[in-house]
Amino acid sequence: MERVEIVEVGVRDGLQNEPGVLPTAAKLELIGRLVASGLGRLEVASFVHPERVPAMADAEAVLAGLGPRPGFTAIGLVLNRRGYERARRAGVTEIGMAVAATDAFGLRNQGMDVATALGAWADIAGEARAAGLPAQITISTAFGCPFEGEVAPARVVDLARRAAEAGPVEIALADTIGVAVPTQVTDLVGRVREALPGVRLRLHFHDTRNTALANACAGYAAGVRVFDASVGGLGGCPFAPKATGNVATEDLVYLFERMGIPTGVSLEALLAAGRALEVTLGRALPGRVLKAGGFPPAAAADRGR
Ligand code: MG
DSSP states (O other): OOOOEEEEOIIIIIHHTSSSOOOHHHHHHHHHHHHHTTOOEEEEEEESOTTTOGGGTTHHHHHHHHOSOOSSEEEEEESSHHHHHHHHHHTOSEEEEEEESSHHHHHHHHSOOHHHHHHHHHHHHHHHHHHTOOEEEEEETTTOBTTTBSOOHHHHHHHHHHHHTTOOSOEEEEOTTSOOOHHHHHHHHHHHHHHOTTSOEEEEOBOTTSOHHHHHHHHHHTTOOEEEEBGGGOSBOTTSTTSBOBOBHHHHHHHHHHTTOOOSOOHHHHHHHHHHHHHHHTSOOOOHHHHHOOSSOHHHHHHHO
């Protein structure tokens, strides 16, 4: 089975949607544990206005704490040129940007309609290329919008085509509010891969309605090999206040590894990172495998080798 890459988004996407702000030192400790588990690509900060997202106000301090050669791919999320400049100066090793699939979501979430965000992306991607920094883009609400409802697949394909003109290293399709189902994943991934055969795709699923793992299986079957996930399922869903947000990294690692699909991540080390984070936050996280543990138990697995 072909291996998958899991991009850990807990430190940015997860923490950004948590109540309260984790101190920089606690973020660095968390990052260290996640990297030690084998994760090689992590979203570590967003370079947005600190008043809009207080949890990310220490973006520069986090990057400074990682040092000049962090030993993994440190992704900084940016939404405009100003954020890009901050991220580049802070020393991120990959730039992430987002464009919503609908004007309504784009305007409320990042203050930009689709056309404006695409313009900003083209600008940022050009700057990043000149600086030798890989840049990728996420199409949010690609499977449904909290304001406009169903999103036509043709619209997402068109958006992906236009985003691809700026030469991203990868395009992600994000189920930002956790409404996608596997048949939809199969269909949309198929359409985007057909339109852009040379572009690497990533999938970002939320477990809001308990469909994230089924969607990940559909995504793998459709040929995608890169998936976002958040340790412990860290981060809620701003459009479903009582619900779970990002799919838990341990749940995805467990699923893939037990299917014989290598992830490069140690489940035991990842579970230890999740448990340490629960202690730091003083509450339980929603990840299922964090509660149940892996299988077979580590000692029995060793005997079976
Ligand atoms: Mg998310």
